[in-house]
Amino acid sequence: MVEVRKPIPVEEAVHQVMNHRIEGSEEVVLLHHSDNRRLAESVVAKHPVPSFDKSPYDGFAFRSEDTIDASLDNPVSFEVIEHIGAGQVPTKVIHKNQAIRIMTGAQIPEGADCVAMFEICRTFKENGIDFMSIKRKMRPDQNIIKEGSEVTNGETLVKVGALINPGVKALLATFGYHKVTVAKKPVVGVIATGTELLDVEEELQPGKIRNSNAYMIASQIIRAGGEYNYLGKLADEFDSSYQTIKKALDEVDILITTGGVSVGDFDLMPAIYEKLGADVLFNKVAMRPGSVTTVAVRGNQLLFGLSGNPSACYVGFELFVRPILHHMLFSDNPYLKRIKATLVDPFPKPNPFTRFVRSYVSYENKEVLAHLAGMDKSNVVSSLAHTTGLMVLPGGTRGFEPGTDVELLLLNEADTQREFNS
Amino acid sequence: MVEVRKPIPVEEAVHQVMNHRIEGSEEVVLLHHSDNRRLAESVVAKHPVPSFDKSPYDGFAFRSEDTIDASLDNPVSFEVIEHIGAGQVPTKVIHKNQAIRIMTGAQIPEGADCVAMFEICRTFKENGIDFMSIKRKMRPDQNIIKEGSEVTNGETLVKVGALINPGVKALLATFGYHKVTVAKKPVVGVIATGTELLDVEEELQPGKIRNSNAYMIASQIIRAGGEYNYLGKLADEFDSSYQTIKKALDEVDILITTGGVSVGDFDLMPAIYEKLGADVLFNKVAMRPGSVTTVAVRGNQLLFGLSGNPSACYVGFELFVRPILHHMLFSDNPYLKRIKATLVDPFPKPNPFTRFVRSYVSYENKEVLAHLAGMDKSNVVSSLAHTTGLMVLPGGTRGFEPGTDVELLLLNEADTQREFNS
Known part of the structure; x- marks a missing residue:
């Protein structure tokens, strides 16, 4: 009665999806x-x-060699022949014992090879002519930001x-x-399936829940750098569902459906993939949550059938959809950043399959700590609000004590920006 | 000749700004x-x-007490009286040895207190009636997600x-x-000052640079959750500059100017603050870069006079403007997250004042490492591209060896989200 599906390891599933990665495009x-x-x-x-030698300070530019005899007892005087601000270009050339008054960022006048800050210069007038004097020796290139430095x-x-x-x-x-x-932002269509789903503005009804997955996925698409196109809800009815999905594929690069991928009597997606002529890469992954995640390929489009379960849906997106989007965004390392951390909270459950636990990170005295974001049942939506990472617990393990070393996938990649740069 | 300014400690400067914090407003x-x-x-x-008891699996719901005699040798049979999907509401009540076929997420029928997965049930028909049988004892509440759990x-x-x-x-x-x-997103006006500034689309000219600060600050405003209003460049001319700034204050919550706050001959901002009747909180901070950062208050508006120097401008924004914006965004912890890390690169320069070094973070075996983002001259713009944190080197220190413990302010706060939640 029940179709038996063969689960594949999660690494293998990611690998299969990435084998069908889509190339991104550009826009200005x-x-x-x-x-x-x-x-x-x-x-x-x-x-x-800088594109020219410039001054880091407000001060006077002159020839350093003219200060060779300068000392506390022997100030050297310079005639101030010009006065330039940043953005102004010196019009005069500096000769022996001449100086130009210069502002931060301004171009060094021809002939000058140093700048003395105002603070170490004394200014005075003699016979209507501006002078300044200095009691220190200056070195060539002192206080000059060199072109191309x-x-x-x-x-x-x-x-x-x-x-x-x-x-x-x-x-x-x-x-x-x-x-x-x-x-160009990849366009990702989002369709929610399930007659149990109410629109967000609807009053709660017996046996029903509001459609939170579509909003969550839209937000994950935005976080990953894509653009979402919400195409509505499907009823649990084959023909109209098939038509909606077929039409959606004309408008999007990638299509995500949530729900409808189990082997339950009302789960239509497997039959829809078949009628679309889409190749199902896999329909069961040896992981929790999200074991029913299904991915299919049709031409150069990917169809992601994520679980209807919020947490499974969330994890399925981050593991399988996000790297495709990042590849389309020209990232040469499209995967979530994986780091090591010390587990703070106990996680007593056994892990027959690889488990992705909703977590967040804190730092204590140079050490990265991993906390559980909430109760880890795959149906608990509230802990997702606090989730900034997914703790990866390998399959075949039996529960984790506080203090254990764990691995963690970081969901916010701004902090790992450096790796994308040169 | 040169105005002497008294620098105040950076903590004191932040404190003074936050004493004049602005209250945010809401929108729907x-x-x-x-x-x-x-x-x-x-x-x-x-x-x-959930808002009702529901099933975590596809299976059959019935009374657990009816399986009290069930065993491998003694299957117990149930008449299947209804068949409901998620979102459908059971119409029948379960009595002794009756079961309802139920899909994941569906409401548990009245009278039932457990769900058995399809995989452990056998279905059969007798005289046109659907039956299922089970060889295991079930417990009350087994496989039921309780309302409010x-x-x-x-x-x-x-x-x-x-x-x-x-x-x-x-x-x-x-x-x-x-x-x-x-x-509501705080509206932050941005004005760049300096005749040396070219627009981005202009060809480079001798002695001039393109206006990068306005773009950078706009981007920092967006990252901090605000909205920017770019109000153009000021010429280094008093009257028109004063008028532009006065008018700008009608349109924004906060005004940022870049440049013009030194004591150079063309630095107009001090005189403009005076004519505006704005109270200058401070005009010198004992820090590098950004020592000339000036903050003034006028009514319930804050005027930030940031340095024209890109890195000083960047740091000034993150230290002084960001916490004001985050307060306006109802954050109860508006400051940058401060963590400890191990310094990877040598930083041989002495630090007469508190220094904020452009850095980025990496992780190695549970340890947070701090790297220099590039050459640390206050005029180097390229390293800002790689910056995800600011290393804080206390004033009065003499250079740091690799391996030293340092403190770091994180610029991307998504990872610290947990602290804002309940």
């Missing part, structure tokens, strides 16, 4: 609208930084696939990237 | 548009979860100020929050 956006997008072109220095021309500064954060945006602005070529 | 958005917003109302369970009615699940992540969004959907009351 204004720099103003580029936050949190991913680069489709490397940021390359289009000129040296930060960045040389042509240098690759940030690589394709990196997230555009405030620092990357500053770099793009520096090099005149008024428009930026970024990865 | 559709749940669909609530991602990454912050809650202005706690998420409270409006009903128990996940969440009890009225329970506070997520607190005001929390970021709406995928799990929080799922909770909001579960409890019918079709619309959500969130913190």
Whole structure:
């Protein structure tokens, strides 16, 4: 009576999905609208930084050799021949015992090879002419930020696939990237299945629950850098469900359905995959939660049949959908960052299969600690609110004591940005 | 000639700014548009979860007491009187030796107190009537998810100020929050000062640089949860600058200017604060970079005069502006998360003042490691692209060897979400 499915190991399942990864595409956006997008072109220095020798301070620029005899007892005087602010260009050339008053960021005048801060200079007037004097010896290049000392021309500064954060945006602005070529956001369709689902605005009814998975998945898609297209709920009825899904596939890169993938009498997805001519890569994974996760391929589209169970749905997305999206966003390491941590809470349950436990991280004296985000039943939605990582407990283990070393997948990748950069 | 400013300690500066913190306001958005917003109302369970006793499996529901004599040699038979899917409500009451075929998530029928999975039941027909038999004893409540076992009615699940992540969004959907009351995004005006600044689309010119700070700050505002209003560049000219800033203050909650706060001849901000009647809280902080950071108060508005130097500007925003924004977003812990880490790279420079070093984090065998994001000169913009934390080196220290314990402020707060929740 019941179809028997053969579970495959989770690594093998991820591998099979990634074998059918989809290539991303590019689009051009204004720099103003580029936050949190991913680069489709490397940021390359289009000129040296700084692009001219400049002053780090407000002060006077002059020839260091003119201070060779300067000392506390023997101030050396300079005629102040010009006065320039940042952005102004010196018009005069410095000769012996001449100085130009210069502001932070301004270009060093020709002939000068050092800058003395205001604080160590004394200014005075004689016969209507401005002078300044200094009692210290200056070295060549002292207080001069040399052209190209930060960045040389042509240098690759940030690589394709990196997230555009405030620092990357500053770099793009520096090099005149008024428009930026970024990865197009993959469009992911979301369909919820199940007659038990009420819309969020509906009053609760006996035997029914509100559709939370569609909202959660939409939010996971946004977090992963994609764009969601919510295509509504399916009734547990074959023909209309098939039509809805077939039509959805015209509008999206990837389709996620939640629910309908078990072997229950009302679970329609297996038959829909068949009628669509989609190849089912697997329909059972040796993991908890999310064992009924199903992935199918149709042409260059992927169809993810996630469990209707909120936590299983959540985990299924992060393990299988997220790496596909990150690949489409040009990341060369699309997987969740895996770190080691010390388990704080007891986890007494046995793990016949690889288990992904909703967790969050804290830090204590340089050590990473892993906490359970809540009760770990696959049907508990409230703990997902606190989840920032998934603890990976290998199959065949029998429960974990506080203090044990565990592995953890981090769900927020902003902290691992460095690895995407050059 | 040069105004002498008295630097105040950075903690004291932050404290003074927070003494003038601004209260945030609320707005209502559709749940669909609530991602990454912050809650202005706690998420409270409006009903128990589950709201009815339900089945975790596809199987049969019946009275456990009817299996008291069941064993491998003595299967007990039940008449299958109904067949319900998730979302369907049982219409019949279970009596002795009756069972109802039930799908995952469906409501437990009246009279039943356990569910047996399909896998341990045998089904058969006799005289056109459906039967199933079972060879095991079942316990009362076995395989029943009890009403309220996940969440009890009225329970506070997520607190005001929390970021709406995928799990929080799922909770909001579960409890019918079709619309959500969130913190209104603080509006932050951004004005860049300096005649040396070119627009991003302009060709490079001698002595000039492109305006990268405005883009960077806009991106930091977005990351902190605010909304930016870019009000353009000021020329280094008093009257028009004063008018622009005065007008800007009609449109924003907070005004950030970059540059113009030194004591250089072209630095207009001090005089503009005076003419505006704004109280300057401080104009020098004992820190590097960002010592010239100036903060002024005018009525219930804050004016942040950040350095024109990119890294100083970046650090000034994160230390002084971000906590104000997070307070306005109802966070009860608006400061950057501070953790300990092991320094990986040498940092030989002496630190006469507290220094904030652009860094990023990695993890090695449960240990948090701090790396330098690049050359640490306050004028180096490229390292900001890789920065995910600021290493805090106390003033009066003389350089740090690899392996030293350091403190680090984390810039991406998604990972510390747990602390904002209940």
